[in-house]
Amino acid sequence: MDPVQGSRQSTTKMMTAIPTLLLCFLSLNHVSAQATQKQIKDFEVHNRVDCDTETNCSLFSGIWVHDPSYPLYEALECPYISKEFDCKANGRPDSDYQEWRWQPNGCDTPRFSARGFLEKLKGKKLTFVGDSITQNQFLSLVCLVSKEFPTTFVPTSSKNDKFISTDYNVSIELYWAPFLVEREVNDEGERILHVDQIQNNSTRWKMADVLIFESSKWWPETLGSQRWDIVMEGKQKYTDMKPLVAYKKALTTWSQWVSSNLDPQTLVFFRGSSFGHYDSHKRCDSKEPIEDPSYDPQPTAHAAILKEVLSTTEFPVKLFNISHNSAFRRDGHPSIYTNLNVSGPEHQDCTHWCLPGVPDSWNQLLYATLLST
Known part of the structure; x- marks a missing residue:
């Protein structure tokens, strides 16, 4: 090889590496400045210092770092927050749960910018499809932008x-479809879940430029608490189909619809399940996140089914896996600070999230992902 050519290639490679190395340096420096000694130790345990040009940013693996510059908005500034997510309005006295920033492994993420987000999606439609956890994220994004x-x-x-x-x-936009597939109530009052039908729902999603799907909370793991009476597949009727079997059939129907009906330019995400934190007493009134670095939340049965279905989906759906992110935030739920009819320590909401709070981090990760596309 020509020595001059070799030198030029080395210089080019070095210049290409500089932004990544600088990003790693800034990430480490920022965490060191903001974190407690305990969090810095956790940072090292997670091998976050091993930043080089070969390291890929893992947005969905990382740690929570206390950062008093958060939250990015106040609940009083956003009139759109549903009452059940407005923990302050429901009497929660502390604010620490709002002051945590998600720090991915090996890199930093840009602070959410409403202008940057809107410029990236100028003239386009972003649609969320799912249940009340999806509504959590949807309202968070509306608050961040507005x-x-x-x-x-x-x-x-x-x-x-x-x-x-x-x-x-x-x-x-938000479309309520907790099963993705269709459910109806017949004249006898029976709730019928059609695991092979999606057209009536999906006609409202088809024209979106960015689609974010989620479906898991309405699918129990065992029979007995499901929100349907009958499962229909074609003309076949089932009263004892296991919920996770029905879940896989429904996801397969969704997968086939996505692959057959969406424009290849559409950006499609499927958000992983967020963790609930009910303890043995069905409570979650913790004021601190889980900071034990040995804590290793195991994937749910739903996650394994989703991964299997996505592996065979022809359309390039991106898994937006916030499960690890949410698993550590036992402090971020409404707990007793909910507007549900039943109140007090005997009833706690350990499924949904306070706003401002954890869903804001999901939208910051969404923003970072959009900037890279």
């Missing part, structure tokens, strides 16, 4: 919401 830019609420049908940023013509 703090800096006015948004217009567009009334739609029950449990579906739509906001439009008029400055950038960006539509942010």
